[in-house]
Amino acid sequence: MDNYETEEQQVEAIKKWWSENYKMAVLLAVVGLGSIVGVQQWKQSQVVKAQTASIEYDHILQTVREGKNEVIAQQVETMLNDYSEYPYADLSAMLEAKQLIESGKLSEAEEKFQWVIEHGQAHNLQHISRIRLATLMSAQGKNEEALKLLNVEQGAFKASYLEVKGDILVALKRVSDARSAYDQALEAYAAIGANAQILRVKRNDLGNS
Numbered sequence: 001m002d003n004y005e006t007e008e009q010q011v012e013a014i015k016k017w018w019s020e021n022y023k024m025a026v027l028l029a030v031v032g033l034g035s036i037v038g039v040q041q042w043k044q045s046q047v048v049k050a051q052t053a054s055i056e057y058d059h060i061l062q063t064v065r066e067g068k069n070e071v072i073a074q075q076v077e078t079m080l081n082d083y084s085e086y087p088y089a090d091l092s093a094m095l096e097a098k099q100l101i102e103s104g105k106l107s108e109a110e111e112k113f114q115w116v117i118e119h120g121q122a123h124n125l126q127h128i129s130r131i132r133l134a135t136l137m138s139a140q141g142k143n144e145e146a147l148k149l150l151n152v153e154q155g156a157f158k159a160s161y162l163e164v165k166g167d168i169l170v171a172l173k174r175v176s177d178a179r180s181a182y183d184q185a186l187e188a189y190a191a192i193g194a195n196a197q198i199l200r201v202k203r204n205d206l207g208n209s
Contacts, residue, residue, distance in 0.1 A: 053083040060092050069103065072096055080115065087122040094129060106140060127157040131164055138168045147172075159188035163199055170206070179206050 060075045072095070079092040097112035113133035120126040130149060137146040146168050154161045162185035169178035182203040189196040 049083070050086060053079070053086045053088045056083065057088040057092060060095060064095055064099065069099055072099055076112075080119075084119055085121060087120075087125060090116045090120040090122050090125040090129075094125065094132075097129075097132070101136065106136060110136060123155070124157075127155065127160075131157065131160050134164050134168065138164075138171055143168050143172050156192075159185050159192065159194065159196075162188060166199075166202070170202075175206055179203070179208075182206070 056075070056079055060072065060079065063071050063075060076092045076096045079089050083089050093112040093116050097109040100106070100109035100112065110133060113129040113136070116129035117126050117133065120129065130152065134146040134149045137143075137149065147165065150161050150165050150168075162181050166178045166181035166185060169175075169181055182199060185199055186196055186203065189199065
């Protein structure tokens, strides 16, 4: 997709923000709790847990780089079970989804994207997972289901949603509706100054009504 680089930059921005600010986030979370001693102990435990989640995520990245696919599932399961309150869990599920798609395990990949949508802590990653899940479903012929999945508040990802919607409508041979979706997507991309060359090609291929 034309916005892939932008999505990856969103992921990296979230990772960077969390690594730089998790201590402050934990501190703010404990404001107003009772005992000073209890607060300090709780705060320290949360800092340690956040650091551990970061380390576990680095281990998953290393496993992916080494191509040890049989180990990834176990590592990600631990992350989702033990560190679901951190964005690292979202990122881990999305990494495994990518690996599962490459292995042809599409139903399992769908489950990982769905986990992020339902349980994710980072709204940006939830949007990216929803978009990728809709694309994956459409590739399997589940176009009507994919369209319904996109019927949500789109926020800053409006252009991406509209582009994927157009792709699905093309697959459904609803050419007029696809043109409209692509035109709206082009406007949304222009509003944020994003590159939309691939989308323009897709739109031009549909001609004029």
